[in-house]
Amino acid sequence: MKKPMPRLALIVLLWLGFLACQPPASLREAAPGLRVSLTYPQYFRFRGKPTLLLGGSVEDNLFQLDSLIPHLDRLQAAGGNYVRNTMSSRDPGNRWPFFRQADGLYDLRRMDSAYWARFEGFLAATHARDIVVQLEVWATFDFYREPWQENPFNPANNINYDSARSGLSTRVPSHPTRTENPFFRSVPLLDRPNATLLRYQQAFVDTLLAHSLRYDHVLYCMDNETSVTAAWGRFWATYIQKKAAEAGKNALCTEMWDPWDLNHVFHRETFDHPETYAFVDISQNNHNTGQAHWDQGMAQIERLRRQGQLRPLTNVKVYGNDGGRHQTTEDAIQAYIRNVFFGAASTRFHRPTSGQGLNDTAWQVIRSLRTLTDSLPFFEMLPRQDLLSERAENEAYCRAREGKAYVVYFPAGGEVRLKAPAAQRLRWLEVLTGQWQEGKLRPPQDTIFLQAPGPGHWIAWIEI
Known part of the structure; x- marks a missing residue:
């Protein structure tokens, strides 16, 4: 009689068989669609190759923009491939996602066809241009203060529930950081889930996914500058991932927290949970300037590396516009370029008036960086401040593949x-003009002297 195979041997045999059925890493890396790169896990892989995402746009809810197509064409002409899209409706003339009756009240059981047609058109147009979309599911500021007065979820604005049944107030006059709208406390992971409200929230997300999962160029961010409980974002990220898996698709998710300090405990909910969040949005770091901006970004990358959890960091908002609410134009340009140099997977100029959008300055910065990075072994390079000497604070930043x-x-x-x-060879790129000029090198020596040809933004490219 033949003896049965020992249990451990059987498990090993089955595991080896599973591995044998997996495609080689090179084939998985070349597969279509948006993924985290296997070779360079700090970056995304798109269309079968590692990709640096550079962007800028005039609006955050870009699908609501009437002049969408020429705007996307302008971005593409600069070498841009990255936009932000909040599912927001708070600007004048915007559509809301639900059907509005003749009496002005919304029916949350029915969707607004024009809103979703705009969204579908936006997805199709960005997909056709290989422009990656970072989509924010819940537009935080639509649920507070004046926008809440117009929001279909407000009990005063729909036929589906009242304040008593939904637990929602008709007025929420406070800033979102106060988290006083119970809208964000409906999910089952909390002690008192709100099934009445959750039903309609789920209908919104399901409709969104019915459109977005048809495409392979979308990143999912749960909120905009949120301060609510981590259970909210975790529930929706898990829900989106499960719905994607059921459709045979992949969904990469993150959360965006409000604190500017990346060491704040809120940010740990994304940094420390790769099982939920495949990438980490660090846009709020762009409120910081100069050396502090660089140091915070680098510190988080190194922490992820030490923990064996290295993955993409995104900057869907780079603040700064002279006369605006946050930082200056100079701050915006510097932060945008530093993001690329310290190893962020993406960087995008925020909309005016808080950012550059896609004005002429933004366009030229994007164009210069794309020209430069396409000419380099960019993904093989690392930040190497240790190679610089006689440097003042915020004076210079180095990225290198040593010896090349x-x-x-x-x-x-x-x-x-x-x-x-x-x-x-030494060449100089003047970032704000896109012009190149040759530099002079002294006879070969271990250390070379670099002096920018003038004031302003310059990048030296040294070849071995």
Whole structure:
């Protein structure tokens, strides 16, 4: 009689068989659709290759924009491939997602065809141009203060529930950081879920996914600058991932917290939970300026690396516009370029008046960075501040593949020394004009002297 195979041996055999059936890593890396790169896990893979996402746009809820197509064409012409889209309706003339009756009240059981047609058209147009969309499911500021007075979910504005049944107030005059709208406390992960409200929230998300899961270029962010309980975002991220899996698709999710300090405990809910959040949005770091901005970004990348959880960091909002509410134009340009140099997977100029949008300055910065990074072994390079000497704070930033190529960014002119033995060629890129000029190298030595040709934003490219 033949003896049965030992249980451990059977498990090992089955596991080896499973591995044998998996496609090689090279084939998985080349598969279509938006994924985290296997080779370079700090970056996304799109259309079968690692991709740096660069963007800028005039609106956050871009699908509501009447002039969408020329705006996307302008971004594409600069080399841009990344936009933000909040599912927001708070601007004058915007559509809301639900059907509005003749009496002005909404029926949350029915959807507004024009709103969803705009969304579908936006997805189709960005997909056709290989522009990645970072989509924010819940537009936080639509649920507070004046926008809440117009929101279909407000009990005063729909036929489906009243305040008593839904637990929602008709007025929420406070800032979202106060988290005083119970709208964000409906989910089953909390002690007192609200099934009445959750039904209609789910209908909204299901309709969104019925459109977005038809495409392979969408990233999902649960909220905009949220301060609510982490259970809310975790519930919706898990829900979206499950719905995607049921459709045979993949959904990469994140959350966006309000605090500017990336060490704040809120941010740990994304940094420390790769099982839920495949990437981490760090847009609020762009409220910081100069050396502090760089140091915070680098510190989080290094922490993820040490924990074995390295994955993409996105910047869907880079603030700064002279005369605006947050930072200056100069701050915006510097932060945008530093994001690329310290290894963020994406960077995008925020809409005016809080950002540059896609004005001429933004367009040229995107164009210059795309031209540069496409010419480099960019994904093989790392931040290497240790190669710089005689450097003042915020004077210069280095990214290098040692022994092959080096780039050094000067935010405001300046001069430093770079350890780059056997350097053969030096070129300078003036970021705000896109113009190149040759630089002069002294006879080969271990350390070369770099002096920006003038004030302003310059990038030195040194080849070995």
